[in-house]
Amino acid sequence: xxxxAPIEVRDLTVAFGDFVVQRELNFTVxxxxxxxxxxxxxxxxxxxxxxxxxxxxxxxxTVLYDGEDFWNAAPERQEQxxxxxxxxxxxxxxxxxxxxxxxxxxxxxxxxTLPPRLISEIVSFKLALVGLAGFERLYPSELSGGMKKxxxxxxxxxxxxxxxxxxxxxxxxxxxTARRLDDLIVExxxxxxxxxxxxxxxxxxxxxxxxxSIFLDGETHTMIATGNPQEARRSGPTQVRNFLSRGxx
Amino acid sequence: MAAHDQGDTWRFVSSRITAEELRISFAGDWxxxxxxxxxxxLAAELGATIHRLGFATDDLLGWDTGFxxxxxxxxxxxxxxxxxxxxxxLPKGVQHLLALAAAVPEQEGAGRDQGRPxxxxxxxxxxxxxxxxxxxxxxxxxxxxxSLGRLLIGRxxxxxxxxxxxxxxxxxxxxxxxxxxxxxxxxxxxxxxxDQLRMAGAQIYIADLVAIGMLREMGAMMTxxxxxxxxxxxxxxxxxxxxxxxxxxxxxxxxxxxxDYLVMPRMLALLLMMPILTLYxxxxxxxxxxLIATTIFHIGVFEYYTETVRALALKHFLVGxxxxxxxxxxxxxxxxxxxxxxxxxxxxxxxxxTSAVVTAILLITISASLMTIIYYQxxx
Numbered sequence: 001x002x003x004x005a006p007i008e009v010r011d012l013t014v015a016f017g018d019f020v021v022q023r024e025l026n027f028t029v030x031x032x033x034x035x036x037x038x039x040x041x042x043x044x045x046x047x048x049x050x051x052x053x054x055x056x057x058x059x060x061x062t063v064l065y066d067g068e069d070f071w072n073a074a075p076e077r078q079e080q081x082x083x084x085x086x087x088x089x090x091x092x093x094x095x096x097x098x099x100x101x102x103x104x105x106x107x108x109x110x111x112x113t114l115p116p117r118l119i120s121e122i123v124s125f126k127l128a129l130v131g132l133a134g135f136e137r138l139y140p141s142e143l144s145g146g147m148k149k150x151x152x153x154x155x156x157x158x159x160x161x162x163x164x165x166x167x168x169x170x171x172x173x174x175x176x177t178a179r180r181l182d183d184l185i186v187e188x189x190x191x192x193x194x195x196x197x198x199x200x201x202x203x204x205x206x207x208x209x210x211x212x213s214i215f216l217d218g219e220t221h222t223m224i225a226t227g228n229p230q231e232a233r234r235s236g237p238t239q240v241r242n243f244l245s246r247g248x249x
Numbered sequence: 250m251a252a253h254d255q256g257d258t259w260r261f262v263s264s265r266i267t268a269e270e271l272r273i274s275f276a277g278d279w280x281x282x283x284x285x286x287x288x289x290x291l292a293a294e295l296g297a298t299i300h301r302l303g304f305a306t307d308d309l310l311g312w313d314t315g316f317x318x319x320x321x322x323x324x325x326x327x328x329x330x331x332x333x334x335x336x337x338x339l340p341k342g343v344q345h346l347l348a349l350a351a352a353v354p355e356q357e358g359a360g361r362d363q364g365r366p367x368x369x370x371x372x373x374x375x376x377x378x379x380x381x382x383x384x385x386x387x388x389x390x391x392x393x394x395x396s397l398g399r400l401l402i403g404r405x406x407x408x409x410x411x412x413x414x415x416x417x418x419x420x421x422x423x424x425x426x427x428x429x430x431x432x433x434x435x436x437x438x439x440x441x442x443x444d445q446l447r448m449a450g451a452q453i454y455i456a457d458l459v460a461i462g463m464l465r466e467m468g469a470m471m472t473x474x475x476x477x478x479x480x481x482x483x484x485x486x487x488x489x490x491x492x493x494x495x496x497x498x499x500x501x502x503x504x505x506x507x508x509d510y511l512v513m514p515r516m517l518a519l520l521l522m523m524p525i526l527t528l529y530x531x532x533x534x535x536x537x538x539x540l541i542a543t544t545i546f547h548i549g550v551f552e553y554y555t556e557t558v559r560a561l562a563l564k565h566f567l568v569g570x571x572x573x574x575x576x577x578x579x580x581x582x583x584x585x586x587x588x589x590x591x592x593x594x595x596x597x598x599x600x601x602x603t604s605a606v607v608t609a610i611l612l613i614t615i616s617a618s619l620m621t622i623i624y625y626q627x628x629x
Contacts, residue, residue, distance in 0.1 A: 053502045079504045087502045093495035107503050110406060155499075 004067030006031050006163055006195045007052070011061035014047050021047045023222050025061070027214050029163075029197060034189055036210035036229055037199045040243070043218035045199045046090065049167055052197070054082050065163075083111065086161030090168045092148030094140035100127065100151050101136035107158045126154040131180060146173045150181065157188065164188065165197045170205045178202065182209050203244060207233065215240045257283040258310070263294040270301040272338070276308035281315035288322035295332065302327055304338035317346055389586045393516065396508040405509040415518035419480050423526060426475055431463070431530040434471055435537030438462050442538075443546050452546055456556035459538030464561065464569040468531030470617060472523065473576030477609035481584035484515050485605035488588025489598040497589070512589070516581045523577025524570045531569060564629050572620055576613045583609035 007029040014021045021044035029035040037045050050056035052063055054070065062071040065081050073081065094103050104123045108114060114122070120136075127133055130150040140148055149169065156164060169185065170178035186209050188194045200206055206213065206229050213232065215225040217239060225232050225240040233244035258277035266272050271294065279285060295302070320343070327334050336344050365371070399405040442458040488511060491497050500507045535557060542548045587605040591597050 050498075055498055055501060082502055082504050085502060087499070089495040089499060091495060093499040095496050095499070096491070096494065106505070110503070110505060 004064070005029060006066060007035075007197070008064040008067070009052070009061070010064065012048075012051060012058050012063065013060035014044065014051050014056065015059045016047075020059075020221055022216055023060075025214070025216075025223050027223070027226055029195060030212070031195050032189060032193055034185065034196045034198060034209050034211045036206050036213035037197065037216065038201055038206055038213055038229070038243070039216035040201065040218050043216045044221070045201075045216060046167060048216065049165060049197075049199055053085055053087050053165060054078055083159070084162045086156035086159065086164045088149070088152045088156040088164070088166045088169065090171075091145075092140065092152035094148055094151055094155065096140050099137050099139055100132070100143075100154075103140070103151065104155045104158050107155070111159060122158070126158060127151070129157070129184065130154045131177070146177055149173065150177075153181070153184075157194075160192060161194065163195045163197070165199075167199045168202075169198060169200065170202045171200075175204075178205065185209055203246065207244065215243070257285075259283050259285060261291065266303070268298055270303065271295065271299045272303045272305055274305040274308070275316075276310070278311040279309065279316040279319075280311050280313045283315075285315045285319060288319050288326060291319065291323050292326045295327070295330065299332055301333050301335065303335045306338060306340055309340070312340070312343065314346075317343065317350070320347065321350065385590065386586060389589065390582070392508050393512065393582070396506065396513050399506075399509060400513060405513065406505050407509055407513055411510075411514040412517055415514045416522060418483075419476070419515075419518045420522035420526065423476065423479060423522075424529065426479065427472055427526055427530050428533050430471055430475060431468060431533045432537040434467050435459055435463055435534030436541055438467065438534065439538040439541035439546075443542070452542075453548060453552060453556055455538065455542045455546065455548065456553045457560040459542075460535050460557045460560045461565055463531040463534035463538070464565045466569075466572075466617075466621075468534060469527045469569050469572035469576055470613070472526045472530045472573060473580060473613045474610060476519070476523065476526070476577065477580045477583070477606050477613065480519065481580040481605045481609045482602040484581065484584030485588040485591070485601040486598055488512075488585060489591030489601040492589070492591040493593050493595070493598060507589070512585045515585055516578070519577040519581040520574060523573045523580075527569055527573030528566075568620075568624055568629060572617065575616050575620065579612035579616060580609045583612055 005028045009025050009027050012025040013023040025048065027035075037048060039045050047056065051058045057071060062069050064070065065084065068077075068081065070078060070081055094100070095106070098106065101120065101123045104126055105119050108119045108122060112119075124133065124136060127135060130153050132147060132150055132154065135143070135147070135151070140151070143151065149172070153166065153169070156166070164185075166185070169181050173181065182205050185196055185198065189196055198205070198210070210229040213225075213227065213229045214223045215232065215236070216222075217224045225236045227236070229244065232240050234241075236244070259279045260276045262274045262276070264272055264274070273291065273294065277283075320339075324334055324347075336347065339347075366374070396405060400407055438459045439455055442455040443452055446452050446454050446458070488497070491511070497507045497511070500510060539550070539553050539557070542553050543550050584605045587601045587608060591601040
């Protein structure tokens with residue numbers, strides 16, 4: 001389908017058994033957006049992410065990638081659709097039995113026919129992009145939390161995905177590294193046209209890079225605002241304004 | 250009116266201002282290291298006619314969060330009795346911290362222990378949970394078969410280097426413990442046989458008993474149980490930790506099947522190694538039997554050897570190998586299943602490892618009984 005948005009979420013409800021985490025979510029992520037999913041701790045941001053990336057089947061509604069229904073597609077088609085995504089997990093989720101270089105090389109060797117030498121050059125370049133040049137031969141257990149995150153991002157962009165989904169990029173990072181990571185995210189969008197979804201509750205990040213957003217409310221279990229975070233801070237519902245100004249209302 | 254002192258320095262005096270108003274004066278050190286009382290001691294001062302409570306703290310020398318906890322509990326009691334509390338007599342810092350603690354209202358029912366349900370209820374829940382687990386077990390079996398299919402037509406995301414690594418872990422590294430245990434089992438069989446066969450004056454048949462016993466049953470069974478505890482638990486813990494670290498999610502979102510990539514090398518390694526380990530275990534057991542028979546019970550080495558060779562028909566080899574292979578499959582299945590089902594906490598990894606061993610031993614015992622009956626019926 002032409003002209004369809006990269007991601008459209010329709011009437012999505014995610015639940016654990018009888019406990020509804022978020023209900024009736026509707027939003028569209030446009031191409032080139034940096035779309036922020038925000039909300040307080042425990043409101044269901046990560047659960048929504050799991051429904052977006054095919055890890056948890058929603059109890060209702062679906063996710064459309066370029067107009068194509070993900071959750072009602074055949075399993076083989078789902079695998080193909082998933083390949084458009086790059087995902088950075090909250091803790092990095094690096095494969096602990098592989099070195100950093102092997103972690104980033106694995107998707108490349110699985111899905112491309114590039115010569116090994118080029119693959120190792122790509123790996124080094126991706127590591128350099130996230131500020132980890134020279135760390136190729138270390139194992140994940142030898143890295144700090146922030147380095148794991150950045151290596152996780154390097155792996156997520158290994159295949160230059162059309163859509164990049166990032167869970168809590170800057171939490172637990174020092175301000176400078178967090179800023180560098182934000183700059184990198186914006187740069188990826190600007191230069192490669194990647195559509196980016198960021199799950200975050202870091203204000204500096206949300207307000208600095210977000211072009212569109214939804215706000216998930218933990219009490220009513222649904223989204224209560226959508227739109228540009230800067231505008232939401234000025235004219236959104238009270239809870240959202242409160243959240244985006246650290247409760248100084 | 251009331252004072253209290255137990256050698257610690259905290260004290261309080263309560264005095265009635267009017268018939269309706271009580272003032273508690275705190276003195277001394279109200280810190281956690283002073284064996285503070287609980288709020289009931291203070292609440293005991295509240296008479297039935299009291300409607301207002303005030304405080305004086307002129308002689309209060311020190312306080313910390315212990316003091317705050319007591320006050321918070323006292324306020325709750327007051328609220329329940331409809332007594333109005335006037336905090337203005339308390340130090341400023343105390344008032345601020347109390348206000349901060351009261352800022353977010355208590356979440357109803359969040360994480361509170363709801364008490365244990367009755368025993369019958371618990372038994373029912375466990376049973377229902379167990380049967381709800383069966384479809385998941387079959388589903389995992391189905392996924393394994395599909396993955397095996399992909400492997401056979403060369404379309405699996407399978408790493409032969411991983412297989413080699415797992416074979417190394419599963420096979421050679423288990424030789425030590427298998428040797429020790431199966432040597433002792435062979436020894437036990439020999440003593441058992443010697444005692445029973447002596448009555449019939451047929452001690453030479455120790456050789457038959459040990460050889461057939463080890464090869465047909467005990468070699469495979471003991472190896473299966475050792476491997477369940479050693480390798481099955483390791484599989485569950487490894488995969489479980491990967492589940493906790495979201496590593497398995499990362500495979501799934503990359504479109505790499507964790508079954509192909511993580512489970513298959515482990516399954517195949519065990520399937521390849523178990524027959525070899527079983528044969529080795531039986532050999533060690535027979536060796537132990539021979540040692541005992543020739544040294545303790547004075548049977549000639551050559552005699553024993555000939556009798557052993559005569560007893561060992563091909564069918565016993567095949568029975569032993571088939572059992573070993575099946576037990577290996579059970580251990581690998583249980584270990585990988587429980588690892589992949591693992592929750593997202595350190596405790597869950599422990600449960601996965603425990604459950605893997607229990608499931609494996611259960612499956613081994615069930616399949617052992619079934620195979621023994623089937624082979625008997627077939628006359629093998």
